[in-house]
Amino acid sequence: MEKREFIKSLGLGLGLMPLSGLAKTTEKQPSQDRLLPKKLQPGDQVGLVSPSAATADIMEFTFAREALEALGLKVEQGKYLKERRGHLAGTDAERAADINEMFGNKRIKAIVCIRGGSGAARILPLLDYELIRKNPKPIMGYSDITALHNAINAQTGLITFHGPNGSGSWNNFNANQFRSVFFGTGETITYKNESEETEDLVNKKNRIRTIYPGKAEGSLVGGNLTVLTALAGSPYLPDFRGKLLFLEDIGEEPYRIDRMMSTLMLMGVFRQISGFVFGQCTDCDPGGGYGNLTLDQIFDDYLLPHKIPAFRGAMIGHIPSQFLLPFGAKMAMDANRGILETREALFQ
The missing domain is CATH 3.50.30.60 (LD-carboxypeptidase A C-terminal domain-like)
Known part of the structure; x- marks a missing residue:
């Protein structure tokens, strides 16, 4: 299975990274206070990135863009969104660069990961956590995106969002969840x-x-x-x-x-x-x-x-x-x- 094979090889992959990429995060950073992202509004521009596995079906890019547009958002694709290196969506440096760019780009109000798979953990030492801390904005995804949620939380305290990936299911339930969380009144969720309801008694x-x-x-x-x-x-x-x-x-x-x-x-x-x-x-x-x-x-x-x-x-x-x-x-x-x-x- 791709996920397990990736984890087994993770130690070797990190061993090949330049030492300069690891120097900033060899020790756990001090505990961070909670950092709130800025609120997303209908009509805002969101960035679509691929921190993990490559997307084989080109229509998935179309589906992700159309789903986000149907939610009332404008979409900007990451520079390396459609790249591929083996099973990964580009090199580690390329995938990390897209995330750093989206956090630093003032036009982008939120970041959506197109899919999971495997590979997000490889880029954690390459993310600019100080940049993220200075530009708090929502980032959403799940599965392999777990690596980003935990790393960003541990290093910055930023609240992120564990939910559908860009190319995932956007049925009524998920769309309503998105609107409630991001476009809601701020009341308790x-x-x-x-x-x-079924014909069964239970x-x-x-x-x-x-x-x-x-x-x-x-x-x-x-x-x-x-x-x-x-x-x-x-x-x-x-x-x-x-x-x-x-x-x-x-x-x-x-x-x-x-x-x-x-x-x-x-x-x-x-x-x-x-x-x-x-x-x-x-x-x-x-x-x-x-x-x-x-x-x-x-x-x-x-x-x-x-x-x-x-x-x-x-x-x-x-x-x-x-x-x-x-x-x-x-x-x-x-x-x-x-x-x-x-x-x-x-x-x-």
Whole structure:
């Protein structure tokens, strides 16, 4: 699988980078205060970038542009958006340059990542975090974009947005989420799974499971579990103390989910966080062998001993309809009801 192969080769790839590219970030930066991005308005110009994998289908560029235009925005493509180097959307320097350029460009009011895949972690030492800090604006994406969310949060404190990629699904649910978050009145945003009426007596779709009951508050951090744990030991992970941790993944068998959860356990994450939310684990069916722990057993093993509010099944991850979450923002959760709510303004 492309994601796992990339992670295995990450150490070699970084070893080939110039030492000057790593010198600025060999030590974790001091904890940053929350930095609010400037608010996006209909008619604003947004930048479309590709920090991770290359896009093979040329129509995906058209789909992304048309979706953003349908949301009332103007689109400027990154200089290297359509480049390719192996599976990557250009060299590390090119992909980082597009992001730095979009943050420094005064005309650009927000940045949208066209897709995930793999490769975003390679460019983290090449991002200009001081430039980002001085030009706070929304950046949105998910999956491999988890690397950017965590790095930008750890290095600058900027609130970013974990939500649909530019070429992803822009159904009514996702479009309405976008409008509510970016064009809304600034009131409290509640994230609760939508339910569909069926002929069944019991609704079985989008159900949540409470792992441990209770309520909690904290800044929201997390993202794709595989990408998140691949950043372990780097200066690109936020401080987890008192945070709400949300996770999702795709194409990982339960034993690999268990291994990555054990990584977080060994890092002390579950002793530090105030609450836990797991979204969807798409195509995470067990393979052959002597049997597997279930995902429920895995989450129970790691979370129940800490007695923190926790639930799974939220509309987060590689699914057609997904929450657009403010990464780094202060939020509240109710594990009994399966709800997340904002607790502060998201924009300046």
